[in-house]
Amino acid sequence: MxxxxxxxxxxxxxxxxxxxxxxxxxxxxxSVEENNDVSELINQFKKESSEIMDSFINSKKDKLLGLIDDNGVYNFFNRENIEKYGTDTNSESANLDDLTENLKDDIVTDFNNILKTIDLKSELNDLATKSDKFNVIIWNNAVVDSIDFDKNSIDIKYTNKDWQESGEANPNYFLSSTVINLKISIQFKNQDGNKENFDTTIPLVFTYTNDEVLLKSIDKIQKNIENDFLGTESKFTWLDYQNTLLNLEKNSSYKIFDIFNTKRRETIVNNIYSSTQFRDEFMNFIKTKYLNEINIGLQFSNNNTPVISKNSITSKVEANNYDIFLNEKDGQNYKDINNSVLINLKENGNEINFKDYGKKSVNKEVYNILNKNLKIMYENYYKNFTNFLTESNYDGVNKKTNSVAVGKVSIDGLSLIINSNYKLPINTVSIKYSLAIDNNENNESNGENLIKDTSFGNAIYFNAIEGIKSFQNVFxxxxxxxxxxxxxxxxxxxxxxxxxxxxxxxxxxxxxxxxxxxxxxxxxxxxxxxxxxxxxxxxxxxxxxxxxxxxxxxxxxxxxxxxxxxxxxxxxxxxxxxxxxxxxxxxxxxxxxxxxxxxxxxxxxxxxxxxxxxxxxxxxxxxxxxxxx
Structure with a gap:
């Protein structure tokens, strides 16, 4: 009992x-934590699991760059094995021996040793043991159901043609790539109390070569590109309504918060980061910043189009506290907000001269709630935004912008063009971004009435109004x-x-x-x-x-x-x-x-x-x- x-x-x-x-x-x-709606808890659980996976893999990317004769100990990886079982991209008809199951197991063992996936499993399972935050949804006292490498995804390629030469293969030069998919299955208890899984597939590339110059360039890309690209002040890292790919007018800026919707964000992010404008700017940045001393081109494998494998908002302005209304104690105040939100929204307030929207009659209940709360909502978010800037080593012109969210986009498919027959795939790269209504709006000039006098306050009020209208229409x-x-x-x-x-x-x-x-x-x-x-x-x-x-x-x-x-x-x-x-x-x-x-x-x-x-x-x-x- x-x-x-x-x-x-x-x-x-x-x-x-x-x-x-x-x-x-x-x-x-x-406690509130114990009684949080299970769906929110599951979403947070997935988010934190994904962040652990991303952080872990990013911390190991330098280990996926192997230099011949660097005293690395591998079961499979050596030049002889790769040339025997891999595809020679310089040969018109590559004759290679089939990989046996034992050899595939050796490759998996090498990747396990390189990444130390046992540590990843431990970090993920800490979500179940180091806090009671997710106790309600933890299945069988463990987070990880399985971590496996997909042996059927193994693809080995190599070349002996130096990127510095356009002639015949050089027997003294060797460059190879081995691709494999890491599959991670996270388990949890769904709202019905049944086991459910959250599966993630991470493509990984192990580069094995005697080209130390090339390895150093790749290492710089993988370690520095997130912060370096943010520092370019690009419209692709500092998003606002003026970005033509968002297709917004200033007086419809409330629509920018579509990016908070997981499904809509996928469409928006793909539209921005799969565009030719982004591709060209991004590749030019990499060439200029990291490949300026070596003559290597770039391309994306999917018809030269960036593939967005993951996108997330890591912090945003949001309602932090409850506004509570008691039907007897609060009397008329309760009736007013109840009528506006739960029955029929009306413009029952004064005409307000909004910075971006001009003179508009407002719903006084919604306007007053937001006007009361927005300053603390923004201050709570701004702490996270400041941390974002610090972690990114950013001290540029946008550090005082009225940002409303920060996020990250993971991009797959980037390759270095080594020669006409061989493109060396690069592990997933990520870029950070900030979202503002207008990056020209400086938070140091924010006054007391943020709703009326700031672009982001205007957008938040009209977004709240649209949300209530939609709720009342659907229900x-x-x-x-x-x-x-x-x-x-x-x-x-x-x-x-x-x-x-x-x-x-x-x-x-x-x-x-x-x-x-x-x-x-x-x-x-x-x-x-x-x-x-x-x-x-x-x-x-x-x-x-x-x-x-x-x-x-x-x-x-x-x-x-x-x-x-x-x-x-x-x-x-x-x-x-x-x-x-x-x-x-x-x-x-x-x-x-x-x-x-x-x-x-x-x-x-x-x-x-x-x-x-x-x-x-x-x-x-x-x-x-x-x-x-």
């Missing part, structure tokens, strides 16, 4: 009145009509689930989970946040139409004593009925907890607390109403 209680506590599951022995007693308040939010209990208190939230603009035929309500009873609260929240596999069309539309990267709609718990929010736990059961979600029963021993709705966008994190739902008068009351279409 003790073991069962431990498991339930770890999952953030409270018991109902029928099992009040668990609910009562000295149970401590669940078809309505004014509640159902009155509950003997006191006839109003249902706090209502929607029909039928998309207003009729671009989607299905109804959201039909895809929502039937009930919540402890362990199933995450399934209800998963449906409300449109995270189920059957809801992809709804979520994609909401995020894309609203230019959002974040959308969460969850039942949450407000602790009346501490004022804290627990995102992944409510202390009652809810049941889906024809009228909507009904509060079926409350849990004993948690009367200070109040059921709430948490709504998140890029720059808003709003909590609506329904105070009546903590008493017996709310039993069998509708908590989310299914409106008529």
């Amino acid at each position: 003790k073991k069962l209680l431990t498991i339930l506590a770890g999952l953030g599951i409270a018991s109902s009145a029928t099992t009040s022995v668990i609910a009562c007693g000295n149970k401590s308040e669940p 078809d939010t309505k004014k509640p009509t159902i009155l509950n209990g003997t006191t006839q208190f109003e249902t706090p939230f209502a929607f029909s689930g039928k998309v207003r603009d009729q671009e989607i035929e299905e109804n959201i309500w039909d895809s929502l989970h039937q009930e919540s009873n402890g362990s199933y609260v995450s399934s209800v929240n998963k449906g409300l946040s449109l995270l189920k596999d059957t809801q992809v069309n709804f979520r994609d539309k909401l995020l894309e139409d609203g230019n959002q990267g974040v959308f969460d709609l969850n039942f949450a718990n407000y602790n009346n004593s501490s004022g804290k929010i627990s995102e992944g736990a409510i202390y009652s059961d809810v049941l889906k009925t024809e009228k909507g979600y009904k509060q079926n029963r409350r849990y004993q021993g948690y009367y200070e907890r109040k059921t709430s709705i948490l709504l998140k966008f890029n720059f808003l994190s709003l909590v609506f607390v329904f105070e009546q739902y903590s008493s017996s008068a709310a039993d069998n009351s509708i908590i989310i109403e299914r409106s008529e279409t």
